[in-house]
Amino acid sequence: MTTQPIDAAAGAGDDTPGDDDLITAWGLVHEAMNVVQPKLLGGITPDGKDMAGPWFEVLIRLQRTPGHRLPMSRLAREVSLSTGGFTKLADRLEREGHLMRENCSSDRRVVYAALTEQGLDFIGRARTRHVERLREHVLAPLGAEGVRRLAVIARTLRDSSCGE
Numbered sequence: 001m002t003t004q005p006i007d008a009a010a011g012a013g014d015d016t017p018g019d020d021d022l023i024t025a026w027g028l029v030h031e032a033m034n035v036v037q038p039k040l041l042g043g044i045t046p047d048g049k050d051m052a053g054p055w056f057e058v059l060i061r062l063q064r065t066p067g068h069r070l071p072m073s074r075l076a077r078e079v080s081l082s083t084g085g086f087t088k089l090a091d092r093l094e095r096e097g098h099l100m101r102e103n104c105s106s107d108r109r110v111v112y113a114a115l116t117e118q119g120l121d122f123i124g125r126a127r128t129r130h131v132e133r134l135r136e137h138v139l140a141p142l143g144a145e146g147v148r149r150l151a152v153i154a155r156t157l158r159d160s161s162c163g164e
Contacts (some may be wrong), residue, residue, distance in 0.1 A: 069114035
């Protein structure tokens with residue numbers, strides 16, 4: 001795809017981007033993610049293998065959560081998987097020894113996904129490699145201020161779509 005600079009003048013005579021500018025901007029977001037994502041997850045497992053995006057997202061969210069557990073329905077939503085798709089992923093993570101299911105004592109409808117000690121160790125080591133790659137492929141080209149702006153933009157987009 002050939003990219004062209006965004007021309008603010010292409011809007012309706014104000015600072016509003018024109019249709020082509022919006023398409024270009026969003027296309028660049030997709031291209032950037034498609035190019036950078038494999039570099040972030042390639043070879044980051046403790047044994048040097050690539051890690052699939054959903055596996056990493058689930059494990060890193062659990063690692064960063066106090067108590068290392070979250071309701072499975074919430075995790076499915078946060079990693080953009082259907083409940084059926086997430087159940088299959090949880091089954092694989094459980095078979096690998098990284099995750100276990102825990103029933104909620106106060107609500108039988110709620111099942112938690114919780115990291116095992118093995119899972120906590122696994123994602124801890126993968127996280128270290130992931131952060132090294134984030135520093136190389138995100139922080140280095142964007143700089144500290146660019147990373148902060150990226151986080152604000154991404155959060156704004158995410159939050160504007162929540163609850164729909």
